[in-house]
Amino acid sequence: MKTIINPKTSSWSDLLKRPTQTLENIENTVNQIFSDVERSGDKAINKYTELFDGATLESVIVSANEIADATNQVSEELKQAIQTAKQNIQLFHSAQKTERVSVQTAVGIECWQDKRPIQKVGLYIPGGTAPLFSTVLMLAVPAQIAGCKEIVLCSPPNREGKIANEILYAAQLCGVTKIIKVGGIQAIAGLTFGTTAIPKVYKIFGPGNQYVTVAKQLATKYGVAIDMPAGPSELLVVADDSANAAYVASDLLSQAEHGSDSQVILVSTSKSLIAKVSEEVETQIQNLPRKAFAQKAIDNSKLIYVDSDVVALKMINAYAPEHLIVCTNNNDFYVDQIENAGSVFIGNYTPESAGDYASGTNHTLPTNGFSKAYSGVNLDSFTKSITFQKISKEGILNIGNTIELMAEAEGLQAHKNAVTLRLNDLKK
Template sequence: MNMTWLTGSVSEILDAIMLEEKEPKDQAALDNNVSAIIQEVRTLGDQAVKEYTEEFDGVTLDDLIVSEDIITEAFERIEPEVQQALECAKENILSYHTHQLEQGFIDFPQTGVMRGQKIVPLTRVGVYVPGGTASYPSSVLMNVLPAKIAGVKEIVMFTPPPKDGVFNAAILVAARLAGVDTIYQVGGAQAIAAAAYGTQTIRPVDKIVGPGNRFVATAKKQVFGKVGIDMIAGPSEIGILAQAGANPAYLAADLLSQAEHDTFARAFLVTDSKELGEAVEKEVFAQLQTLPRKEIAQQAIVEQGKIILASSVSEMFTLMNALAPEHLEIAFEDAMSYLDQVENAGSVFLGPFTSEPIGDYLAGTNHVLPTSGTARFASALGVHDFVKRIQYVSYTKEAVQQASQAIQVLANKEGLAGHARAVAMREEQK
């Protein structure tokens, strides 16, 4: 078994990677199935949610809401060290994201003219939290706390009900620590439909955030426009830039830290040293042998893992900017001096000791990040995702008279005589 090695011109390398990125053959069928689920929830509400929960999760629900007794019991079950770690992460997330708070502004560019912008939090946000192996309490904090800082008035959470009736205690504790108001034991596409359109029990939200499986991602895509969404998350990915002299054991461990997420995860090493690449590849397969999620990580590494040889540091950055990775590690001793060369990345980890999991859990930077190259135009989840920017303007009669001619010229040029007249009437008023 080996990782895939790529070399050649930048365009040749990128073409080779792009050839692998194809839409799943069953996507059309999935789109149709999800559309049917959404329509059924819109029509039947709670009844449809309960029926789909029984069909897909194997759970018969009497109540869609997780009770206070269950949440209290989760606090009794959680390991003290886990709760302490969550509380530490919470403080760091709050301290980092508080810097993202935006201020409105007002200005007076000329006599009689006032312009401004006010920042208004969303009213109600829904946070989706997957169940099963992708049930991460850290993601609860990452999705909820920026919304709290933004001033969102109500935050609700959706998570699938466990078959045995016993929730992951850390998920419920994280939700309560972060300030979630209500937790619904509903998952899958039916949860997204309920969040977007509402049911007898669930009031619709303004925006849905949080990761999920293909059903959830497809549902989020289909309800976008009715509600806002954060992003369509793809498989996790990491790109590492490293030169000769870097520690291959560190680099291998960091590649595997993403490969263990799922079999579709992508891990790239871009280097100008063939010797380092060979050492990292050897170390990856050695470390795999003791990894609990070996089968998942191994498939990801063999099928998606890449070692890319570049001719120079400049070419290394050109390649990585084109790949626009979710997580970017610059494993240089003087990494900070290269930060200006980064154009596209979800989150950047500087220096040989700043491994990606530091950002996943404790640094306070957000780990909800753009994937699949979307870091070319998208950013990490933050406070800005939970506010609206409402602009306002005021003109006095005298200011309208001064601006009227230019406005009418443009309105008439566009064939909108009604626009021109609305301004002209005010100009003529004595």
């Protein structure tokens, strides 16, 4: 990891740049696959599944027998761990339910807001080198709590045409209604347009690589909503001498092992901590099974020394990390004033891994600086708010003239007439 001392504010933009590919190259590929799936449906889906995943499938739909077999293959110990995580995620997301908001804005005018579940949702679960069954819990649990009727899960198969046993077990545990063995751009396209095998959905959720992220953004052009742009994982740790260097290094590596396009950054007011963390990273990385992935991410990552907490906070808000770990003598300063972050982890004993798996918060979070404008997945992500109003005779008499004046000022005579006709009837 490269160490930078007191970088000038003018250099922060380049210093904190994510290690992403050029958007133009990705967009061309995504557009081509979307067009192919829109034209040819399952035929195109199968072609790209064979091309990218090396799997030739008779059916992309996971059968009940496959789910049962997969469930039997998961150890009882892991099943218990998954159930514990599910319970915590369920508790946290259930607590996010809100009651109807109702108010009388004026005499005779009642306005209220209710939430309704999104009926059809698509969940994208990354597979590949690290099948993320934990993401099934993070997406399917709140979808189930919200009351979504159709919960369609897509995940890439391996070369044998199978999805990881743990993903299938978690999916059936959390009420997923249909599981599809399709990944990547073609999965997002299938959920966008609908095919014989893949239902068209109203909103797509889930993280993925840069190609999946761009595919989700393209889906919005076809009237399908998305949770957020969620691409390669990233972590920023702010720490000082109160932090345990070994813990900090382990947190940096936990995100680095996601993949070579991940990014981890340490911002610190302590040069001695930076030196210790650098040594710990070099030691700990040697024993990681995913060392090759982690090493590439570490090569793109940085250790940054700044003089004060004030500068550190300014840098963090400029970077807008997906995950932020705060481990300093002045934690409240950061917690109270952080403006841009997907999820925050506080203190020596709060590893980011806890949020990834089992503490209860959601790990599907905005990356690439999008936490400046987007929230992570929560219960509201699976609902939409509908407003209602009911106006009595007295109410329209009270507010009618106000509406008439405003409509006339905007030059919308029909709007005014809709009120005037009612007022005239009531004044007879």
